[in-house]
Amino acid sequence: xxxxxxxxxxxxxxxxxxxxxxxxxxxxxxxRESRKDLRIADISAGKSINLAFSDRGIxxxxxxxxxxxxxxxxxxxxxxxxxxxxxxxxxxxxxxxxDKHINSISRGDLNAILMDxxxxxxxxxxxxxxxxxxxxxxxxxxxxxNHKTNKKEQVKARIIFGADGAGSAxxxxxxxxxxxxxxxxxxxxxxGYKELSFPAAKNGGFLTEKNALHIWPRGTxxxxxxxxxxxxxxxxxxxxxxxxxxxxxxxxTTKKITNFFKEQFPDALELMPNLITEFQENPVGNLGxxxxxPYTYKGKTLLIGDAAHAVVPFYGQGMNASxxxxxxxxxxxxxxxxxxxxxxxxxxxxxxxxxDAIGDLAVExxxxxRDHVANPLFKIKRELERKLEQKYPDTYFSxxxxxxxxxxxxxxxxxxxxxxxxxxxxNLIEDKKIDESTEISKLLEKINSETQRIIADDKTxxxx
Amino acid sequence: xxxxxxxxxxxxxxxxxxxxxxxxxxxxxxxRESRKDLRIADISAGKSINLAFSDRGIxxxxxxxxxxxxxxxxxxxxxxxxxxxxxxxxxxxxxxxxDKHINSISRGDLNAILMDxxxxxxxxxxxxxxxxxxxxxxxxxxxxxNHKTNKKEQVKARIIFGADGAGSAxxxxxxxxxxxxxxxxxxxxxxGYKELSFPAAKNGGFLTEKNALHIWPRGTxxxxxxxxxxxxxxxxxxxxxxxxxxxxxxxxTTKKITNFFKEQFPDALELMPNLITEFQENPVGNLGxxxxxPYTYKGKTLLIGDAAHAVVPFYGQGMNASxxxxxxxxxxxxxxxxxxxxxxxxxxxxxxxxxDAIGDLAVExxxxxRDHVANPLFKIKRELERKLEQKYPDTYFSxxxxxxxxxxxxxxxxxxxxxxxxxxxxNLIEDKKIDESTEISKLLEKINSETQRIIADDKTxxxx
Numbered sequence: 001x002x003x004x005x006x007x008x009x010x011x012x013x014x015x016x017x018x019x020x021x022x023x024x025x026x027x028x029x030x031x032r033e034s035r036k037d038l039r040i041a042d043i044s045a046g047k048s049i050n051l052a053f054s055d056r057g058i059x060x061x062x063x064x065x066x067x068x069x070x071x072x073x074x075x076x077x078x079x080x081x082x083x084x085x086x087x088x089x090x091x092x093x094x095x096x097x098x099d100k101h102i103n104s105i106s107r108g109d110l111n112a113i114l115m116d117x118x119x120x121x122x123x124x125x126x127x128x129x130x131x132x133x134x135x136x137x138x139x140x141x142x143x144x145x146n147h148k149t150n151k152k153e154q155v156k157a158r159i160i161f162g163a164d165g166a167g168s169a170x171x172x173x174x175x176x177x178x179x180x181x182x183x184x185x186x187x188x189x190x191x192g193y194k195e196l197s198f199p200a201a202k203n204g205g206f207l208t209e210k211n212a213l214h215i216w217p218r219g220t221x222x223x224x225x226x227x228x229x230x231x232x233x234x235x236x237x238x239x240x241x242x243x244x245x246x247x248x249x250x251x252x253t254t255k256k257i258t259n260f261f262k263e264q265f266p267d268a269l270e271l272m273p274n275l276i277t278e279f280q281e282n283p284v285g286n287l288g289x290x291x292x293x294p295y296t297y298k299g300k301t302l303l304i305g306d307a308a309h310a311v312v313p314f315y316g317q318g319m320n321a322s323x324x325x326x327x328x329x330x331x332x333x334x335x336x337x338x339x340x341x342x343x344x345x346x347x348x349x350x351x352x353x354x355x356d357a358i359g360d361l362a363v364e365x366x367x368x369x370r371d372h373v374a375n376p377l378f379k380i381k382r383e384l385e386r387k388l389e390q391k392y393p394d395t396y397f398s399x400x401x402x403x404x405x406x407x408x409x410x411x412x413x414x415x416x417x418x419x420x421x422x423x424x425x426x427n428l429i430e431d432k433k434i435d436e437s438t439e440i441s442k443l444l445e446k447i448n449s450e451t452q453r454i455i456a457d458d459k460t461x462x463x464x
Numbered sequence: 465x466x467x468x469x470x471x472x473x474x475x476x477x478x479x480x481x482x483x484x485x486x487x488x489x490x491x492x493x494x495x496r497e498s499r500k501d502l503r504i505a506d507i508s509a510g511k512s513i514n515l516a517f518s519d520r521g522i523x524x525x526x527x528x529x530x531x532x533x534x535x536x537x538x539x540x541x542x543x544x545x546x547x548x549x550x551x552x553x554x555x556x557x558x559x560x561x562x563d564k565h566i567n568s569i570s571r572g573d574l575n576a577i578l579m580d581x582x583x584x585x586x587x588x589x590x591x592x593x594x595x596x597x598x599x600x601x602x603x604x605x606x607x608x609x610n611h612k613t614n615k616k617e618q619v620k621a622r623i624i625f626g627a628d629g630a631g632s633a634x635x636x637x638x639x640x641x642x643x644x645x646x647x648x649x650x651x652x653x654x655x656g657y658k659e660l661s662f663p664a665a666k667n668g669g670f671l672t673e674k675n676a677l678h679i680w681p682r683g684t685x686x687x688x689x690x691x692x693x694x695x696x697x698x699x700x701x702x703x704x705x706x707x708x709x710x711x712x713x714x715x716x717t718t719k720k721i722t723n724f725f726k727e728q729f730p731d732a733l734e735l736m737p738n739l740i741t742e743f744q745e746n747p748v749g750n751l752g753x754x755x756x757x758p759y760t761y762k763g764k765t766l767l768i769g770d771a772a773h774a775v776v777p778f779y780g781q782g783m784n785a786s787x788x789x790x791x792x793x794x795x796x797x798x799x800x801x802x803x804x805x806x807x808x809x810x811x812x813x814x815x816x817x818x819x820d821a822i823g824d825l826a827v828e829x830x831x832x833x834r835d836h837v838a839n840p841l842f843k844i845k846r847e848l849e850r851k852l853e854q855k856y857p858d859t860y861f862s863x864x865x866x867x868x869x870x871x872x873x874x875x876x877x878x879x880x881x882x883x884x885x886x887x888x889x890x891n892l893i894e895d896k897k898i899d900e901s902t903e904i905s906k907l908l909e910k911i912n913s914e915t916q917r918i919i920a921d922d923k924t925x926x927x928x
Binding site for chain 1: 645646647648649650651652705750752831832841883886887890891894921922924925926
């Protein structure tokens, strides 16, 4: 490669999208990916098979000009279908607006489209089985191990992007080499996850409702299911690693596994002929949040996507946030052509607070989802919010709507306003100042004024 | 050493105190310290020379039976003496109570006392120049490099304590070996610090007020001075590493240094004959907060003091928090004799939230100290709080008083109540519901009820 080439470490979702957009701009792009080409080999092990794809992601792929290739592989999910312990279901729309939905999409299929589209540019190439071991920051040289040739390779590039995911080699190099004061945080939940499945119906159809995200919330554990194009569902169990009556540690016999599902998820169990095999063979994944700063080393490298900000999956925003990184980055690439130092510093100045926010929102939502089950205030709140969104589709937005369906509101603002709004709801309900009988325009007025008061009070107290 | 010995890595402040108390209990204790014996060699380089010693620290040394050895080397500081840009001073007592103060103490002298007292126990020994390189967690073996013999040594122990400071080898081993899901965070401020000094007067007295902590607050930078027993003051400059008009990077000529002090700290400059030499020779230190979890690996190791929770110095609580670790630990050592797994898990369950809180409080105070200068609400608040503490010495406590003078209130509770109280003050002042003319009992009532409301609202919103 020439010394003027841009190197992207990682051909995952954000690496491929970034590569495509940079190639479109005319840059010479080399992408090096540690794994085999997923269009040829099955490399799904341990990775989430399907993901929630929503407005921020759609906007990014629209800007890249490839949204038409992607929409056909989407399955709309219009809301949560909540399954209680007796197998009764209750549908909760994602917003009071009828037209809003998120999409279930296969990570592998989407990644394949992104790579196919990227490779259409002659000034872009993707090399597989090239594992980045470290990046020498001072020399701007990336060190790879080529698993095909079993040889080490060094790559010097003008600009190096670390799109190499939560275990990013570039990020680890920034941590270890101590060339900058590198702030870093990794926070693990005490819960892990395991992927299971519902098979397709014999006719290729779906064994349960197709256009919903299914949830079996049970307090300290939870099962979810997302539809796949082939009629199957990917089912994910979230459960403590070690603590409590039921944990991945304690469910260590076929009998205990079966009894647990029989007791907690009876209607799901009926759709899981392969439960025991899958449970025993599939790995337990960890759930972590990663934050760091700076994202750049002196304008020569940039961390992007999960490499910069891995988040837990409870807001369905991981992939969307990574795609939005590319949207924000290109705003500055267009503003300051070729001035990478300026591009990267302006990018981080805008983006860091938003990626921090989605990391926090996702963890908060994990706890909130558990509380939703037991807390009567949450139930009233959800019903009142649904009414407000239905009546005022253009002016009232729940926190979930702001995060998921309003890509013009940055995550950090959605968090501040959304949390204040939630706090207003819960306290006004508890103080009996609003309830199901409150006249709707009165309700909106009370929520809005209380939300504004909360935000203003926090500001005065320098909490924002 | 026998296999029943307890190994403590680090003979700093918390390591020495922990060693002493465990030896007193009858355990065989071996302490290995990476540096030379500070009672013989000068090893102060880069370390803060004097520290603020207050109630939580005093309680811990009282429990250890050595407070009488320590009080004679303390210099009481009754409040902040604030120096404005013209050299005018303004005294702000630490509490409205006349009798409350914190103490300036030499880190080295205090450490020497702790080691002297510890070494009185025949079942305790301290080995110097033994640098811990890593701890093999699964085998419970600590690897040392002996700088006297230039040889590697391995130490297997029943229990290994990591009291090896912010750069802890034990903590790094927990991070790297991935035997547990290790949550970890290091956060750097964009400010650094440099230590300077005022010499003693020729007669051995003090060139400025002895019994105060001197502060020259200037918004984005700040100078402080603490008295030493020999009549000198240790002066610390806090300044951005790189950003803004004045930074450690920009002050790169004698002229710029002198002009900066002349303009910003004219009265201090008069007391600094060695400013230029000190400024050019002394290193710039970094200001970081470290948090982690778990503190223990399976009940066989424990991180304690800065190794578990390094904090920035802006609350004067770093040493006091580390000493309080020992107080809390011994509560459980007494409750569950020799059941180290239980001791360590109960200790962490209680302690983690409090050490997290003091880390956050210290960073918040950094920003608050900068705001104090410019913000009129803060000035009114400070005056009103002083009045309340004077009038109600047994019932009203500012956040600073709760943290500093109330060792019965855990840091986490002091933070929740103190932040709510501060928020109440600032908002009631801004909303013109209280001011200097408010009758004092009315003031107390308003602050208390508003504080309670804020805490209750946060609780309902699940923010606590």
